[in-house]
Amino acid sequence: MEFDAKTPIYYQIEQYINREIIIGHLRPGAQVPAVRQLAITLTVNVNTIQRALANLIGAGILVPERGKGNFVTTDQKVLGKMKQSMIEGEFKALYDHLAALELSPEEMTTAFAQYVQTQQGGERHE
Amino acid sequence: MEFDAKTPIYYQIEQYINREIIIGHLRPGAQVPAVRQLAITLTVNVNTIQRALANLIGAGILVPERGKGNFVTTDQKVLGKMKQSMIEGEFKALYDHLAALELSPEEMTTAFAQYVQTQQGGERHE
DNA sequence: ACTAGTGTACTATTTATCTATTACACTAAG
DNA sequence: CTTAGTGTAATAGATAAATAGTACACTAGT
16 A cells, blocks of 8 residues: 555554445444454554554444454444544645635635546546 | 644645745745744744755755845746646545545535535634 | 464664754845 | 854754564454
8 A cells, every 4th residue: 555655654544444434345343354464455564553443443433352353333423423524624624725825715616626627537547 | 833743844834835935925036034033933943944945945946045045936937836736736635535435526526515615604713 | 272363562673753952154234 | 354144054862653573362263
């Protein structure tokens, strides 16, 4: 996996797992891959995985069972809040930065719409 | 100034100065505030300011003149590229994350438009 | 019991970031 | 020439993030 060098890896892993849950690759009640397996998959140290999972456990998103593994919570309230704050966070980051560039709300939406357009046709991956 | 704890301060200062240039608070040829002054204003160490400025100088956005100060370049080509990459970078971050959430392009634009709407009425700052 | 697969804990080491402090070099004004 | 204002360099120390490696604890299947 590719990481942004300017943000902590453990944090990026938290986001990644959250996304996997939102998408449905990890369903409520499902077991998260073993820490040692995740470490290999994400080419990262076990301790870094552990730190990310610890945060997710603290947030109630994952539920640990010693000797068995970590499992996605079945608490829909927790999952709903997580999804909400994930998306809101993404939007807020862009909104704040564009606001700092003194773009009007209309300019923001149209500019972003235009960008999405450019990504449509030109999705070349080499 | 407020900094995000999860990204290097020097990098956030680079972005901040870029935005000041884009907005027009710092015009081409204008002198950037003195490093010691910036350190006080941004409540940050001089070395951190220096590191940010060094990167901007390396990018050709700022031009240093020993004993006099740092000045915004008058090279419109450089400034144009900077502005372009700043905005593109913002858009790309949101686009990639929403794509990871498997949103369609239409959903992205409408969802962001809706978010901007919510920011319209509710801009309470207390 | 044994074993393989889980999570968990701990220490040590490296690297990047940030701070603090001091010193030096150049420019312009008096 | 002196001084105040600039940038610049260099050292030392503190903290956070990530790695490496080892060890321990619990669970389930044999």
